[in-house]
Amino acid sequence: MRVLSGIQPTGRFHWGNYFGAIRQYIDLQHEEASYYFIADLHALTTVHEPARLRQLTIDAAIDLVALGLDPTKAVLFAQSDVPEVSELCWLLMTVAPMGLLERCHAYKDKVAKGLPAGAGLFTYPVLMAADILAYDSDVVPVGEDQVQHIEVCRDLAGAFNARFGQEVFRLPKAKVLDHSAKVPGTDGEKMSKSYNNVLELFEPPAQLRKKIMRITTDSRPIEEPKDPESDHLFQLYRLVATDAEREEMAATYRRGNFGYGQVKKALADAADRFFAEARARREALAADPAKVQAMLRDGAARARAAAGAVLQRAQQASGLR
Numbered sequence: 336m337r338v339l340s341g342i343q344p345t346g347r348f349h350w351g352n353y354f355g356a357i358r359q360y361i362d363l364q365h366e367e368a369s370y371y372f373i374a375d376l377h378a379l380t381t382v383h384e385p386a387r388l389r390q391l392t393i394d395a396a397i398d399l400v401a402l403g404l405d406p407t408k409a410v411l412f413a414q415s416d417v418p419e420v421s422e423l424c425w426l427l428m429t430v431a432p433m434g435l436l437e438r439c440h441a442y443k444d445k446v447a448k449g450l451p452a453g454a455g456l457f458t459y460p461v462l463m464a465a466d467i468l469a470y471d472s473d474v475v476p477v478g479e480d481q482v483q484h485i486e487v488c489r490d491l492a493g494a495f496n497a498r499f500g501q502e503v504f505r506l507p508k509a510k511v512l513d514h515s516a517k518v519p520g521t522d523g524e525k526m527s528k529s530y531n532n533v534l535e536l537f538e539p540p541a542q543l544r545k546k547i548m549r550i551t552t553d554s555r556p557i558e559e560p561k562d563p564e565s566d567h568l569f570q571l572y573r574l575v576a577t578d579a580e581r582e583e584m585a586a587t588y589r590r591g592n593f594g595y596g597q598v599k600k601a602l603a604d605a606a607d608r609f610f611a612e613a614r615a616r617r618e619a620l621a622a623d624p625a626k627v628q629a630m631l632r633d634g635a636a637r638a639r640a641a642a643g644a645v646l647q648r649a650q651q652a653s654g655l656r
């Protein structure tokens with residue numbers, strides 16, 4: 336079984352990205368083969384400062400490895416280092432119905448808001464289909480919001496196979512990541528960089544602690560017993576606490592007579608400990624840019640070998656070459 340997923344380098348990774356997605360990709364790297372890439376071509380639809388895009392791409396690679404992705408096991412690369420994907424994207428474009436793309440939410444939502452949308456955003460799902468099909472992927476782990484794009488990918492692969500009467504592309508399946516893992520932000524809403532409520536994975540510890548101490552809480556009296564499950568501070572704490580700490584904190588909530596300041600301090604301490612190892616690995620990697628570049632080059636070479644074979648199949652089937 337071959338697993339593939341991509342993540343856009345549109346900002347530094349936050350707890351939502353890690354607990355909602357990255358952690359689960361990393362767990363899947365033990366499957367037969369896994370491909371993980373940094374979707375810098377997709378990010379070009381939103382990030383328009385070249386130096387920033389370059390830095391975010393490198394940071395994403397360093398973060399993923401620091402968090403446990405093993406680049407000797409999984410194939411880790413930058414999307415734009417595999418030009419075969421862009422060629423495949425064109426071939427898929429020739430079987431993509433306009434109506435299908437018009438229904439895709441990224442484009443549709445923007446148009447509905449009266450915002451200008453470019454052809455890059457319109458054809459975004461076709462590039463994503465090329466990403467997936469280029470490596471004969473079987474399983475694509477994604478958040479709920481990307482499931483529609485996997486359906487489009489299956490449609491395009493099926494349409495191409497049908498047009499040329501050959502099984503050129505293997506049809507992938509989405510693996511929807513655990514929905515209960517929705518991580519709240521510092522304001523209690525879903526954590527997202529668009530809401531400015533994120534706890535970044537690798538912000539300096541003192542800054543992170545300050546942000547945690549400022550998390551919004553309610554003003555119920557201290558002595559009132561509280562339900563831990565419905566409190567966003569507890570939802571964050573449970574992600575980084577040990578089982579014993581989590582149980583103890585839940586009991587404290589149910590008993591009442593505690594202040595949120597005490598929970599925040601416990602959260603900051605647990606977070607420090609939870610990410611300490613990754614933080615140390617990150618620092619070591621960041622200090623060795625040549626190693627990171629070599630890692631991405633090696634990943635790209637392995638990815639190109641796989642994508643080249645698939646592209647050749649598609650070219651031959653369609654009368655090119």
Ligand code: ADP
Nearest residue numbers: 351352355356478516517518525526527528529
């Ligand atoms: P953002 O909302 O900050 O722009 P992205 O859309 O780039 O984040 O998300 C990348 C991945 O992280 C997606 O697979 C998404 O499902 C996951 N993710 C983002 N925020 C959260 C969250 N608050 N809880 C759980 N998963 C999340």
Ligand code: TRP
Nearest residue numbers: 340341342343374377463466467
């Ligand atoms: N569109 C995805 C996102 O925004 C990122 C992505 C690009 C992707 N290509 C992919 C995910 C291929 C899975 C497979 O999260």
